[in-house]
Amino acid sequence: MxxxxxxxxxxxxxxxxxxxxxxxxxxxxxxxxxxxxxxxxxxxxxxxxxxxxxxxxxxxxxxxxxxxxxxxxxxxxxxxxxxxxxxxxxxxxxxxxxxxxxxxxxxxGLEALDLQGQPFDPALAEAVLHEEGDGGEAVVVEVLRTGYRWKGRVLRAAMVKVKG
CATH class of the missing domain: 3.90.20 (Hemagglutinin Ectodomain; Chain B)
Incomplete structure (x- = not known):
């Protein structure tokens, strides 16, 4: 065994x-x-x-x-x-x-738009008055209400008088 x-x-x-x-x-x-x-x-x-x-x-x-x-x-x-x-x-x-x-x-971040004497840009300003000019490019001659930009975006368009 x-x-x-x-x-x-x-x-x-x-x-x-x-x-x-x-x-x-x-x-x-x-x-x-x-x-x-x-x-x-x-x-x-x-x-x-x-x-x-x-x-x-x-x-x-x-x-x-x-x-x-x-x-x-x-x-x-x-x-x-x-x-x-x-x-x-x-x-x-x-x-x-x-x-x-x-x-x-x-x-x-607020930025006031300085448009006086600048070419008119409808993305930045609203032309509420127009003055006849020499027929050239429209230029901002007076800012009636300041426009503002906030961090690169237009917060409020300026109201301006343009010439041209």
Missing amino acids: ESEKPTEAAESDVELVEDVQDVLAELNIDEVVKERDEFKDIALRVQADFENYRKRAAVQLTDEVDRSTGRIVEAMLPVLDACEAAVAHGVEGVENIWSSLLGTLQKS
């Missing part, structure tokens, strides 16, 4: 090795590697899509903040106009308020 035990153990080992080989044959390594690579590609695409979304959302947020701030500044333009008119009529004490308000808004 003692001689049968090693034979049984050897047969058991052979069966175990065969079982392991069968399992390994079923686990096609190439398929596992291919599936891993597919999941890795999917993960990289999702990561890139998320990064693009994050950048796009940041740009949209910045644009929305600029537009909202521009609407607030646009609502303040009548106050600037009133101060400018008061200064033009010699009202004392208003010039400091007007220059302070204008300076603060300019630091934030």
Whole structure:
């Protein structure tokens, strides 16, 4: 009987090795590697899509903040106009308020359009008065209401008198 035990153990080992080989044959390594690579590609695409979304959302947020701030500044333009008119009529004490308000808004991105003596541009100004000229190019001869640009976008067109 003692001689049968090693034979049984050897047969058991052979069966175990065969079982392991069968399992390994079923686990096609190439398929596992291919599936891993597919999941890795999917993960990289999702990561890139998320990064693009994050950048796009940041740009949209910045644009929305600029537009909202521009609407607030646009609502303040009548106050600037009133101060400018008061200064033009010699009202004392208003010039400091007007220059302070204008300076603060300019630091934030407001730009007054300087059109005096410039060729007329309908994208920047509205011609409300016209003076006959030599027939050449229309030129702004007087600014009746100041126009403003906010971060590169015309917030309000100027009202001007043109000649030509």
